[in-house]
């Protein structure tokens with residue numbers, strides 16, 4: 001027995017070891033099969049990415065039967081530009097190839113799509129106007145966006161150079177995918193991305209929510225799919241920001257740029273995801289503002305609202321010329337007091353724009369209550385406060401859709417300047433919702449409470465609170481705001 005006992009330990013060690021190894025292997029195989037860390041992408045060899053036609057002044061013709069789409073009833077592919085009336089959709093899926101998102105060949109011929117050219121298109125060879133007659137005539141390449149007459153086409157080089165935005169486009173041969181068999185259908189996963197080795201190549205990843213706003217998010221996604229490789233465009237209605245940021249991981253240490261189409265809340269969500277993933281280098285972020293508010297977008301020069309017509313060429317040009325700067329990233333720790341004897345979980349959030357506690361958050365929550373002053377502010381010394389209904393803690397010089405609260409205080413020696421990368425917050429008081437209305441039209445000034453590197457607020461009663469546009473009702477709590485680090489952002493270089 002003892003002899004056996006002496007012999008058996010090495011045996012069981014190896015058994016345990018091999019079981020352990022098998023466990024690890026199956027964990028990774030499972031992870032690989034389930035595609036965790038891999039981003040699902042649309043298989044462009046199946047169907048086109050059909051989108052309803054917008055009623056515009058442009059006439060649309062079916063790419064299959066070439067008939068005029070009466071009342072614009074039909075669909076077009078937002079990746080390649082193929083168009084179809086309801087009867088020809090099936091045929092278009094099988095007969096016309098969509099923009100390839102991945103390929104094994106390391107060069108890309110122009111991908112010419114016949115007809116439906118943008119208004120005012122001119123031929124890249126002879127410089128004369130295109131589409132001078134009605135019908136499905138002339139061609140556009142869905143990679144470089146060049147347009148050409150049918151007769152001029154044979155005289156053009158076969159190879160596509162990806163046009164003026166090639167430094168932001170991921171060519172198909174750089175995208176490596178894995179084909180996975182899911183429960184219902186096969187799908188593709190993004191496995192790896194190669195650097196094409198072009199000078200100054202910095203791919204752009206576009207993020208927006210298809211369901212946001214007045215269809216504006218869907219429009220951003222559609223327009224950028226056309227200009228970029230469609231896999232570079234990520235819809236937040238089906239994926240979370242980490243899926244988009246996977247590009248930064250796959251390409252590291254190569255830097256990428258991110259363009260977020262959305263409001264302040266969406267931008268903050270992406271910035272916080274980027275921090276949680278501990279990306280190195282962290283990708284700088286540009287903004288296409290959607291909806292209202294857009295205080296960060298205003299400060300960084302990307303505008304206050306979405307333009308009625310999205311000029312993707314101009315946006316890409318501006319992103320290419322944009323300057324990288326740093327934005328302070330703040331941590332907001334909320335330690336809740338016991339509520340009805342229950343322990344309420346602590347929260348840690350991140351802030352980039354501003355925090356509003358009190359009436360200013362009520363505006364966002366859209367309800368109304370009146371109550372006495374609730375706040376004590378500490379910044380070293382105790383500050384005696386008059387009756388306030390709200391305090392605002394600012395990182396950027398824009399609040400409540402473009403109001404520069406700190407700037408309104410006038411130019412005195414006791415008012416140091418504000419910067420979004422100085423590690424300092426500005427704290428201001430607001431008396432009432434009537435005061436907010438006055439501030440918004442410039443008829444009053446806020447109460448200056450001071451500047452601080454750390455701000456702590458003790459909330460003694462339930463109160464609305466908002467951070468970067470996201471409001472909620474907060475139980476009594478202790479709130480502490482401290483600097484984490486800085487994140488890179490892109491500033492639109494407005495002409496002087």
Ligand SMILES: *[C@@H]1O[C@H](CO)[C@@H](O)[C@H](O)[C@H]1NC(C)=O
Pocket residue numbers: 046047089090093
């Ligand atoms: C492609 O489109 C057809 C309808 O034209 C639809 O039945 C089919 O499910 C689609 N396939 C995929 C993979 O989306």
Ligand SMILES: *[C@@H]1O[C@H](CO)[C@@H](O)[C@H](O)[C@H]1NC(C)=O
Pocket residue numbers: 301302303304318492493494495
């Ligand atoms: C960005 O800057 C360019 C000049 O470089 C300017 O023409 C454009 O209007 C700016 N964009 C916005 C949204 O203000």
Ligand SMILES: *[C@@H]1O[C@H](CO)[C@@H](O)[C@H](O)[C@H]1NC(C)=O
Pocket residue numbers: 335336343344345346
């Ligand atoms: C919240 O944080 C405080 C201080 O860090 C700690 O004492 C308390 O136990 C935490 N509460 C919960 C519910 O985790």
Ligand SMILES: *[C@@H]1O[C@H](CO)[C@@H](O)[C@H](O)[C@H]1NC(C)=O
Pocket residue numbers: 411
């Ligand atoms: C305001 O301050 C800026 C810089 O701090 C200074 O250049 C400017 O002259 C001041 N304006 C007035 C009206 O005092």
Ligand SMILES: [Zn+2]
Pocket residue numbers: 062063064065066067084085087088
């Ligand atoms: Zn047709």
Ligand SMILES: [Zn+2]
Pocket residue numbers: 047048049077078079080081082097098099
């Ligand atoms: Zn297509």
Ligand SMILES: [Zn+2]
Pocket residue numbers: 109110111141142143144145146159160161162163
């Ligand atoms: Zn081309």
Ligand SMILES: [Zn+2]
Pocket residue numbers: 123124125126127128148149152
């Ligand atoms: Zn021509």
